[in-house]
Amino acid sequence: MSTSTDAMPRPARSGWLTPRRAKAILKRVVLYLLLAIVAFFFAGPLYILLSTSFKTMPEIQAGGLMFLPHEPTAQAWVTAWGEACIGITCGGLKGYFGNSMMMAVPAVLISVMIGAINGYALAKWPFPGARFVFAALVAGNFVPFQVVLAPVSVTLRTLGLFGSVEGLILIHVIYGIPITTMLFRNFFLSVPNDLIKAARIDGAGFFWIFFRIVLPLSPSVIVVALILQFTGIWNDFLFAVSFSNPSSAPMTVALNNLVNSNFGVKEYNVHMAATVIAAAPTLILYILLGRYFLRGMTAGAVKG
Amino acid sequence: MIDIRISNCNKNYGSLRVLKDINLEIERGEFIVLLGPSGCGKSTLLHIVAGLDRLSSGAIEIGGRDVTDVEPKDRDIAMVFQSYALYPTMSVRSNMEFGLRMRGKPMAEIRPLVEDKARMLHIDHLLDRRPSQLSGGQRQRVAIGRALVRDPKVFLFDEPLSNLDAKLRASMRTEIKKLHQSLGTTAIYVTHDQLEAMTLATRMVVMKAGEIQQVGKPEEVYHRPVNLFVADFLGNPGMNFMKGRLRLEGGRVSADVGAATIPLDGYAFDTSPTDGQAVMVGLRPESVQPSTGGEPFALTLKPTLIEHTGSDNLVVLAMGSEEIVGKFPSDMLPKLGEPVAVGFDLSRLSVFDAQTERRI
Numbered sequence: 001m002s003t004s005t006d007a008m009p010r011p012a013r014s015g016w017l018t019p020r021r022a023k024a025i026l027k028r029v030v031l032y033l034l035l036a037i038v039a040f041f042f043a044g045p046l047y048i049l050l051s052t053s054f055k056t057m058p059e060i061q062a063g064g065l066m067f068l069p070h071e072p073t074a075q076a077w078v079t080a081w082g083e084a085c086i087g088i089t090c091g092g093l094k095g096y097f098g099n100s101m102m103m104a105v106p107a108v109l110i111s112v113m114i115g116a117i118n119g120y121a122l123a124k125w126p127f128p129g130a131r132f133v134f135a136a137l138v139a140g141n142f143v144p145f146q147v148v149l150a151p152v153s154v155t156l157r158t159l160g161l162f163g164s165v166e167g168l169i170l171i172h173v174i175y176g177i178p179i180t181t182m183l184f185r186n187f188f189l190s191v192p193n194d195l196i197k198a199a200r201i202d203g204a205g206f207f208w209i210f211f212r213i214v215l216p217l218s219p220s221v222i223v224v225a226l227i228l229q230f231t232g233i234w235n236d237f238l239f240a241v242s243f244s245n246p247s248s249a250p251m252t253v254a255l256n257n258l259v260n261s262n263f264g265v266k267e268y269n270v271h272m273a274a275t276v277i278a279a280a281p282t283l284i285l286y287i288l289l290g291r292y293f294l295r296g297m298t299a300g301a302v303k304g
Numbered sequence: 305m306i307d308i309r310i311s312n313c314n315k316n317y318g319s320l321r322v323l324k325d326i327n328l329e330i331e332r333g334e335f336i337v338l339l340g341p342s343g344c345g346k347s348t349l350l351h352i353v354a355g356l357d358r359l360s361s362g363a364i365e366i367g368g369r370d371v372t373d374v375e376p377k378d379r380d381i382a383m384v385f386q387s388y389a390l391y392p393t394m395s396v397r398s399n400m401e402f403g404l405r406m407r408g409k410p411m412a413e414i415r416p417l418v419e420d421k422a423r424m425l426h427i428d429h430l431l432d433r434r435p436s437q438l439s440g441g442q443r444q445r446v447a448i449g450r451a452l453v454r455d456p457k458v459f460l461f462d463e464p465l466s467n468l469d470a471k472l473r474a475s476m477r478t479e480i481k482k483l484h485q486s487l488g489t490t491a492i493y494v495t496h497d498q499l500e501a502m503t504l505a506t507r508m509v510v511m512k513a514g515e516i517q518q519v520g521k522p523e524e525v526y527h528r529p530v531n532l533f534v535a536d537f538l539g540n541p542g543m544n545f546m547k548g549r550l551r552l553e554g555g556r557v558s559a560d561v562g563a564a565t566i567p568l569d570g571y572a573f574d575t576s577p578t579d580g581q582a583v584m585v586g587l588r589p590e591s592v593q594p595s596t597g598g599e600p601f602a603l604t605l606k607p608t609l610i611e612h613t614g615s616d617n618l619v620v621l622a623m624g625s626e627e628i629v630g631k632f633p634s635d636m637l638p639k640l641g642e643p644v645a646v647g648f649d650l651s652r653l654s655v656f657d658a659q660t661e662r663r664i
Binding site: 192194195197198199200201202203204208212213216217 | 351354355356375376377381382383385386387388389390391392393402403406407450454
């Protein structure tokens, strides 16, 4: 009996766990572990924000930050939106949300439009000094906000726009032009010059070529510019707190005033709800346009 | 009647002189081909005629009107590009309509025009497609159609066939020739392909380093090149050159090329030859043929290499220390190393001064 088994050659270790396979699995495990940690890092705060915003104050004071609410209630949201006291008025965030929209939407549209036209002119209609203009615009990206606070404040006062939504729109448009111009100019460089030439011979002018031929080729870069600008302008705090007054303050300023007020009990559930409201527009924009964003960021990298 | 007049045209990019004092007059209905190696300025010249590039000095006239400072759209020209340059986001129909719509022609007139030209170019079934859904040949047809519907005074072609494969290129070449014969519109065509130049041109312009070398009918440029560059640039395989010296004896001129003395009695000199003048004697391979016994000038030469092209045999023959190429019929296959009698067609000779490189 034993002799026969000895005679049979043992099959080589052909089990499913070869060293090579084990290594691959280990790699996978490490990868997923890292991804899970990163996901937790970003999703954790969002979870706490959301779950706390649906709790009542007694439940919050009882502790248990990580638990889901026992009796979910939307009361904190109602308060944050319409009743919370910010400064001396108690009308909630809704007015400031409106301010932010009134500021961000025109500022984004105007800065993206101007950036697109600038980028198109710089990339496709070379004029003497174009390189210098572009270099100056690029340098504009690196001017720190703090440096310009005082001059801008004087300028806005002179223009009579200090403390108004229009003033904020103006400064955000000006500050957005360098980055949008750079973005569009670099994208438009990849548009073949022959297209422009053919259109010129066909009788189209500067703006016709721009709207009929160049822009239809650029949805991805437009989305990138829109997202970048909207996120930047919506989340801006420094310009907002420097150049607005209580009636024109955007969300970021209102949220800060709400959360940092020193009166009475800190209503964490209201603060959390308010924070989610403040973050919602940029989140929604990413969710809706995120795939175009990713496509836009890599466009031109692969296509030869 | 002169349709296009280019006078003293210069183009500089900084210190780089791309075009040097170009003068050219083009008659109505001509098909002019600008030919030259890359970087010779032929495309720049075309772009200047189109108005896409500004000239540094000089003037351009189209149809008797000075258009030097006129925008491309107001020059009454249409252009076909190597890259096709079709508007990617528009259908074929919109591409062809674009130029006419820009000119404010009513849609009711545009539609039949576009459909007519599309039928003519056999692209009427593609009208609702996007350029990205077309093959290279179809795209170039659309590009030509887009130029045709405008019915311009002048067609400009910027290497339109260079992106196509060899077979398609040949058939498109024939079609462009037919189109020109039926329309009779003046055309300027840029190419680096000498076969395109020879077959399409009513007159060709050979350029080098921003200067016009020679202007003439294709056969004239081919058989009577004005200098060594033109002689060498045209023809495949290239012209044979034999270094030598002229000899004047008793009113008769001959060229001593070392291995032989070639009589130049029948040669029409442009300038009077001098005794001992250093020259290059040029003869195209098709003028070097197996001897039939009747030629006034024949040599016995040793073949050192034979290339079969199918239609001909290219035979490399040792001639002293140099080699010349003969184009033999495919049924004439000499043996390597065995001397053959080779006849020279001396009526096709070109003689150049070795210093100036000009035809004498």
